[in-house]
Structures are given as structure tokens and as C-alpha cells.
Amino acid sequence: MRHGMLSGLERLAAVTALLQRIRVEAPKSGVWEAADPQWWWRRPRATDEIQTPVWFDDDGLPVAAALLTDSTQAWSLDLIRLPGLTLPFDDLARPALAQLDQREATVEALVPVDDLELAAFYEEHGFAREDDVWSGWMPASDRPAVAALPAGYRLVDRAGRGTPPHPMAGRNGPDVEARLRQTTLYDPRCDLAVLAPDDTVAGYALFWPDPLTGVGLVEPVRVEDAHAGRGIGYAMISAGLDRLAGAGATTLKIGWESERAGELYTRLGFTDLQTLATYRRDVT
Structure with missing residues (x-):
């Protein structure tokens, strides 16, 4: 070795x-x-x-x-x-x-709560356990039906939208799409956004099919505050999960940090949960 x-x-x-x-x-x-x-x-x-x-x-x-x-x-x-x-x-x-x-x-x-050896390593090096976060798994065959968006909203992907700025550019910089396209698992057909009736971005999510492992990862998910509470997140994610299955994913995975997000994802069918502990070492 x-x-x-x-x-x-x-x-x-x-x-x-x-x-x-x-x-x-x-x-x-x-x-x-x-x-x-x-x-x-x-x-x-x-x-x-x-x-x-x-x-x-x-x-x-x-x-x-x-x-x-x-x-x-x-x-x-x-x-x-x-x-x-x-x-x-x-x-x-x-x-x-x-x-x-x-x-x-x-x-x-992040450390799985059952990985005592890794947790002990971080504790020995001055890290302290803080909040927990979660991952959820689901067989792709159990994915929900694709839900309809509210009237006037529409779903687009980067394969068919042309050259407008990437919807993630505001938070991640103008090179976000070029950087994503340097990676081997990025699929523009699984890079989704929801447009509001005025063509502004109401939400976006990125879905990552891995043909070698069969895992389809959802990361990230964002619904803009002005459009929250209208079912946009559920509809967008259900469409993305369907695209992951179409790309060959057999198992679907998503992670979250808040109870509100967890409620949405469990409604979508992510019920096989894994708890992860956050370990943190602050500047001394």
C-alpha cells in the first residue's frame, strides 16, 4: 500500500x-x-x-x-x-x-452515530459532538408519482433551457455550471429548476445518478421564500427522483438538517433513516 x-x-x-x-x-x-x-x-x-x-x-x-x-x-x-x-x-x-x-x-x-472508532478519533483531537443531522434512503421502485406544479409554474432542466445564468449562480458564483460540468457524475438532464409565472427562479434541485453504484443522490434542494408553502419542493423532488430512476438509479438518498425538511422528505418516501453526529472544533 x-x-x-x-x-x-x-x-x-x-x-x-x-x-x-x-x-x-x-x-x-x-x-x-x-x-x-x-x-x-x-x-x-x-x-x-x-x-x-x-x-x-x-x-x-x-x-x-x-x-x-x-x-x-x-x-x-x-x-x-x-x-x-x-x-x-x-x-x-x-x-x-x-x-x-x-x-x-x-x-x-460528520460521523455515523454507530462509528465509535471515528468518533473517538475526533474527540481525541479536540472535537466536541454537537447537533445531529440525517440521511434518508428509498428504493427507486418506491418513489412517489410525479406531482403537478401549481398553475403557472414550470419545470426546466439545464439540458433544454439554453444559456441563461444557472439558477445556483447567485449563491455559488458565475462559474458554478462550468465547475459542475468538470465532474463525472453531473447530468444536465437532472439539474432542475422551477420557474414562476414571471420566469424568475422559484426553486432548484440537483439530482446525481451514479451508474456504478446505482445510488441517486439529491443535493441540493432550494425553494425561494416567496414561493414556499405551495408544494413546489414536493413536485420538483418527485420529478427529480423519477429522472434518477430513468437514469438507472436503484436506490435514492437525501440528507437534511431540519425537522421541516425531514417532514417533507419522509412524505416523499425517505423512511430508512441514518443519524449522523456533527463534530466541531472551534478556533482557539
């Missing part, structure tokens, strides 16, 4: 392959899908060019990685390891922790 210090798209490709290996071996273990770090690539980050380790087996296939991601309010430190691998978390995380020690940044991590 060997490791390399990778950054940018090279690291993204390796981490994508690692997460796909994990999902094939363990259908619901861990925290992330291969599409998650591809979604994080949507805008430039300070962490893009910071080298962090990816470990490979003798066949050159990735088996573990330490991933730093500079988010808006905190950095994330994700330790990803193939099931059964005995590589200690301390060895895996050491270069990433050294990078964090050079910066005054709050750091967060």
Missing part, C-alpha cells in the same frame, strides 16, 4: 473512485456518496490546491483518503476508509491536521 499527496481534479477523481468502491462493498455505510465531493467542486475553494493524502492498494486503486473542504463558515475534515482497512485514522489524518494547524479555522466532521 502506498499514498500520494493529491489536489484539485486529480484528488476529486481518486476520492470519487474510493467512495464508489465503498458503496459497492457496503450499500449504506459511511457518510458520503461519490457525488457529494463532486457537488462540493461547484465553486473554487482554498482547499482545491492543498495537497492531502490518498492511499492506494497494490493494484493502484484508492483505499483511503483525508479530505479537507473549505466551506463558508467552517472547514470540513473527512476521513474516508475502505471497510476492513486497518490503516489508523491518525496516520490517515496527519497531513491534513498539519494543514489545519497552520490556519485559524473552525473544523467540522
Whole structure:
């Protein structure tokens, strides 16, 4: 086994392959899908060019990685390891922790509540458990029927809408679509927006089919406040789940942080829940 210090798209490709290996071996273990770090690539980050380790087996296939991601309010430190691998978390995380020690940044991590070894690692390194968040799973065959939008609203995707600014550009910058198209799992047919009667964006959601694992991930979902409470979120997500199934997804996944979002997603059929604990280390 060997490791390399990778950054940018090279690291993204390796981490994508690692997460796909994990999902094939363990259908619901861990925290992330291969599409998650591809979604994080949507805008430039300070962490893009910071080298962090990816470990490979003798066949050159990735088996573990330490991933730093500079988010808006905190950095994330994700330790990803193939099931059964005995590589200690301390060895895996050491270069990433050294990078964090050079910066005054709050750091967060998500840990499945039943992963006592990973939780112990973060606690030993000064992280404290805070709020819980959730993921929900559903067989694609159990997806709800596509719901109708309110009168005057219409659904569009990036494959057919042409060249207007991407609906996520306001929150993620003008390069969001170009960055998404650099990833391997982005599908413009599954990049949806709901337009209001005046053609302004009422909501958007991105659906990620993974042909290798069969998992279809929903990330993100947004309904603008002025259009909330009209059933737009339910209709948009039901349409996206149908597109994921059409793209070959056999299992569907979504994550949430609030009870309100959880109520919507359970109504859609996401009832196989996983609880994840947020661990946080504040700037000292």
C-alpha cells in the first residue's frame, strides 16, 4: 500500500473512485456518496490546491483518503476508509491536521452515530459532538408519482433551457455550471429548476445518478421564500427522483438538517433513516 499527496481534479477523481468502491462493498455505510465531493467542486475553494493524502492498494486503486473542504463558515475534515482497512485514522489524518494547524479555522466532521472508532478519533483531537443531522434512503421502485406544479409554474432542466445564468449562480458564483460540468457524475438532464409565472427562479434541485453504484443522490434542494408553502419542493423532488430512476438509479438518498425538511422528505418516501453526529472544533 502506498499514498500520494493529491489536489484539485486529480484528488476529486481518486476520492470519487474510493467512495464508489465503498458503496459497492457496503450499500449504506459511511457518510458520503461519490457525488457529494463532486457537488462540493461547484465553486473554487482554498482547499482545491492543498495537497492531502490518498492511499492506494497494490493494484493502484484508492483505499483511503483525508479530505479537507473549505466551506463558508467552517472547514470540513473527512476521513474516508475502505471497510476492513486497518490503516489508523491518525496516520490517515496527519497531513491534513498539519494543514489545519497552520490556519485559524473552525473544523467540522460528520460521523455515523454507530462509528465509535471515528468518533473517538475526533474527540481525541479536540472535537466536541454537537447537533445531529440525517440521511434518508428509498428504493427507486418506491418513489412517489410525479406531482403537478401549481398553475403557472414550470419545470426546466439545464439540458433544454439554453444559456441563461444557472439558477445556483447567485449563491455559488458565475462559474458554478462550468465547475459542475468538470465532474463525472453531473447530468444536465437532472439539474432542475422551477420557474414562476414571471420566469424568475422559484426553486432548484440537483439530482446525481451514479451508474456504478446505482445510488441517486439529491443535493441540493432550494425553494425561494416567496414561493414556499405551495408544494413546489414536493413536485420538483418527485420529478427529480423519477429522472434518477430513468437514469438507472436503484436506490435514492437525501440528507437534511431540519425537522421541516425531514417532514417533507419522509412524505416523499425517505423512511430508512441514518443519524449522523456533527463534530466541531472551534478556533482557539
